[in-house]
Amino acid sequence: MNDRFAFKAATLHDVARAAGVSLITASRALSNPGLVSEKTIKRVHDAVEATGYTPNLLAGSLKSRRSLMVAGLVPTISVAQFLPTVQALTESLAAAGYQLMLGQTGYDHSREDALINTMISRRPDGIVTTGLVHSIAAQEKLRRSGIPIVETWDLNERPVDMLVGFSHTKVGSAIAGYFLGKGWTHLGIATGDDHRGTLRREGFLATLGREVPTAVVPAPSSLELGRRALRELLEKEPRLRAVYCSSDPLAQGVLAEAQARGLKVPEQLAVCGFGDADFAAHMQPSLTTVHVDGAAIGKIAAKMIIDRCQGKEVESPVVDVGFRIIERSSTSLSAD
Amino acid sequence: MNDRFAFKAATLHDVARAAGVSLITASRALSNPGLVSEKTIKRVHDAVEATGYTPNLLAGSLKSRRSLMVAGLVPTISVAQFLPTVQALTESLAAAGYQLMLGQTGYDHSREDALINTMISRRPDGIVTTGLVHSIAAQEKLRRSGIPIVETWDLNERPVDMLVGFSHTKVGSAIAGYFLGKGWTHLGIATGDDHRGTLRREGFLATLGREVPTAVVPAPSSLELGRRALRELLEKEPRLRAVYCSSDPLAQGVLAEAQARGLKVPEQLAVCGFGDADFAAHMQPSLTTVHVDGAAIGKIAAKMIIDRCQGKEVESPVVDVGFRIIERSSTSLSAD
DNA sequence: CTGTTAGCGCATTCAC
DNA sequence: GTGAATGCGCTAACAG
Numbered sequence: 001m002n003d004r005f006a007f008k009a010a011t012l013h014d015v016a017r018a019a020g021v022s023l024i025t026a027s028r029a030l031s032n033p034g035l036v037s038e039k040t041i042k043r044v045h046d047a048v049e050a051t052g053y054t055p056n057l058l059a060g061s062l063k064s065r066r067s068l069m070v071a072g073l074v075p076t077i078s079v080a081q082f083l084p085t086v087q088a089l090t091e092s093l094a095a096a097g098y099q100l101m102l103g104q105t106g107y108d109h110s111r112e113d114a115l116i117n118t119m120i121s122r123r124p125d126g127i128v129t130t131g132l133v134h135s136i137a138a139q140e141k142l143r144r145s146g147i148p149i150v151e152t153w154d155l156n157e158r159p160v161d162m163l164v165g166f167s168h169t170k171v172g173s174a175i176a177g178y179f180l181g182k183g184w185t186h187l188g189i190a191t192g193d194d195h196r197g198t199l200r201r202e203g204f205l206a207t208l209g210r211e212v213p214t215a216v217v218p219a220p221s222s223l224e225l226g227r228r229a230l231r232e233l234l235e236k237e238p239r240l241r242a243v244y245c246s247s248d249p250l251a252q253g254v255l256a257e258a259q260a261r262g263l264k265v266p267e268q269l270a271v272c273g274f275g276d277a278d279f280a281a282h283m284q285p286s287l288t289t290v291h292v293d294g295a296a297i298g299k300i301a302a303k304m305i306i307d308r309c310q311g312k313e314v315e316s317p318v319v320d321v322g323f324r325i326i327e328r329s330s331t332s333l334s335a336d
Numbered sequence: 337m338n339d340r341f342a343f344k345a346a347t348l349h350d351v352a353r354a355a356g357v358s359l360i361t362a363s364r365a366l367s368n369p370g371l372v373s374e375k376t377i378k379r380v381h382d383a384v385e386a387t388g389y390t391p392n393l394l395a396g397s398l399k400s401r402r403s404l405m406v407a408g409l410v411p412t413i414s415v416a417q418f419l420p421t422v423q424a425l426t427e428s429l430a431a432a433g434y435q436l437m438l439g440q441t442g443y444d445h446s447r448e449d450a451l452i453n454t455m456i457s458r459r460p461d462g463i464v465t466t467g468l469v470h471s472i473a474a475q476e477k478l479r480r481s482g483i484p485i486v487e488t489w490d491l492n493e494r495p496v497d498m499l500v501g502f503s504h505t506k507v508g509s510a511i512a513g514y515f516l517g518k519g520w521t522h523l524g525i526a527t528g529d530d531h532r533g534t535l536r537r538e539g540f541l542a543t544l545g546r547e548v549p550t551a552v553v554p555a556p557s558s559l560e561l562g563r564r565a566l567r568e569l570l571e572k573e574p575r576l577r578a579v580y581c582s583s584d585p586l587a588q589g590v591l592a593e594a595q596a597r598g599l600k601v602p603e604q605l606a607v608c609g610f611g612d613a614d615f616a617a618h619m620q621p622s623l624t625t626v627h628v629d630g631a632a633i634g635k636i637a638a639k640m641i642i643d644r645c646q647g648k649e650v651e652s653p654v655v656d657v658g659f660r661i662i663e664r665s666s667t668s669l670s671a672d
Numbered sequence: 673c674t675g676t677t678a679g680c681g682c683a684t685t686c687a688c
Numbered sequence: 689g690t691g692a693a694t695g696c697g698c699t700a701a702c703a704g
Contacts, residue, residue: 011696057459059699060698063699083413282588282589394681
């Protein structure tokens with residue numbers, strides 16, 4: 001693009017001429033060398049060197065209907081929770097010759113729709129979303145596109161196409177069960193206002209069988225919001241004994257606020273986070289949290305897309321990777 | 337792509353037919369409506385609805401030589417340091433109709449070269465790199481591509497094209513000056529082994545005028561590596577009084593290890609980080625660090641690219657955004 | 673193993 | 689305002 005510098009980039013045509021072969025032979029020498037003789041391959045490679053040729057994937061993809069590109073949608077890249085998934089996705093895809101194109105929806109459903117449209121117009125060979133696709137219109141559009149879709153980090157009866165995640169309702173339920181097992185009764189919740197956080201809260205309440213004081217903060221959550229959340233919860237319930245937080249940064253804030261108020265953790269206040277961030281094990285006290293194998297999610301999603309692109313049948317189009325509670329010092333004196 | 341489902345996606349041709357206009361009129365109605373009558377525009381839009389048309393940007397870009405896509409290279413997205421830059425870049429570009437395509441080089445120069453080639457193949461309208469482009473071959477390739485390039489987060493006499501960053505040597509020098517001003521003499525450095533970390537270390541030593549014990553950890557750095565680094569430094573220099581760390585996570589680890597050993601911060605050990613991560617202000621004790629306006633870097637880089645694409649002259653192709661030391665409790669009892 | 677022909681889906685150029 | 693022809697750079701399909 002951008003030929004401010006009068007010269008035009010070399011095309012395959014130039015390479016073919018320099019190598020003294022036909023266009024298609026040059027093409028094959030580069031992308032399907034099995035069909036071409038050693039000698040010709042070498043001559044083409046030399047010609048590539050000489051001309052400074054860089055293939056134009058725009059043209060190649062247009063004709064071949066394979067863009068070697070997979071679109072990935074995340075709320076924002078600032079949310080560390082999804083990083084292992086994105087990382088694993090990037091690497092697994094790269095190993096198969098695909099490149100990940102990352103897009104940020106910004107926790108905003110209208111932007112999500114627009115982004116999905118933009119992505120589809122670039123004709124990716126697959127689309128991976130963290131979280132379910134929210135709007136019906138977008139779901140419909142994705143289905144009609146015929147592009148392999150993988151939704152992740154959630155579970156659903158009717159995925160758009162494929163899915164790899166886990167049940168947030170069960171996570172909430174498990175945490176409530178854990179708190180109940182400890183004999184704590186004055187519970188509280190600090191949660192982001194996103195879909196998955198809401199599901200976990202519902203699971204928590206369902207298992208508990210009653211309402212509890214809740215501080216809702218806008219996504220994406222942060223340490224700062226966690227401090228505010230604990231202040232709010234303590235106003236609602238001064239006898240607060242244990243708090244479930246919908247993310248580790250939020251829990252970090254709750255711990256910071258507890259420390260600032262001289263509340264002993266876990267003796268006076270127990271705290272549980274979600275996500276098992278890298279800092280969770282190293283905090284003082286270390287943070288009890290819920291671990292999800294985000295890297296596995298990315299790997300499985302990549303495999304699903306790649307298999308589909310190669311025409312293979314995907315054995316299980318819906319995968320539940322589960323989760324587990326990691327008990328540390330923020331809820332247990334003996335742990336860690 | 338991927339027409340496993342026998343149907344073919346609607347093309348502009350289908351839209352034109354449905355609207356009863358010619359191909360080019362449909363094209364203009366969508367991308368250059370000023371040239372088309374109101375009535376025709378409406379008919380075309382209705383036809384888009386009816387056919388479920390999604391433009392094929394691959395084809396459009398091939399012909400128009402504008403991909404509306406900008407490539408961004410980061411070492412890894414796990415390094416929070418660059419997030420504000422990526423965030424601002426994404427948003428500024430989106431506002432102008434461009435999409436950011438993120439690629440990870442993985443602190444590995446050979447992968448950097450490969451990635452740059454792949455990126456160029458997709459004919460982006462601009463390329464932004466965090467850090468300088470390392471290999472001469474890649475620099476040459478980028479120059480010859482004619483694509484606007486912005487290198488960021490560093491400073492250099494001979495940028496490939498444009499540049500927005502700051503001097504890491506000066507950062508190191510400023511920290512050394514700050515430590516000297518406090519009267520501390522037994523100093524140490526915990527640093528990643530990347531190019532920019534090395535520059536800061538050199539600046540630090542140059543101002544100090546002598547060597548100091550250094551623990552070098554592999555990039556990307558982490559809390560865990562910080563703990564190890566302090567152990568190593570204390571072995572080398574038991575009277576260690578102040579440590580400069582090449583990143584905030586590293587400093588976080590140093591603080592954790594100090595705490596575990598009962599070392600009082602800042603009375604017995606002072607710690608300075610780099611990057612001003614979101615957690616730095618909220619730690620206990622809060623972390624003295626170096627703040628860089630990463631969002632500004634992203635915004636300026638985006639503007640440079642956009643200006644170039646619109647044929648405008650970029651007034652200053654090299655911008656120094658500077659930095660500042662934020663003094664907090666990890667080096668000062670009175671701060672914060 | 674190599675070449676010829678055709679066309680992917682769209683935007684530019686020129687005509688009206 | 690609108691349209692017809694042309695070709696961006698490449699690869700699929702078929703021939704030799």
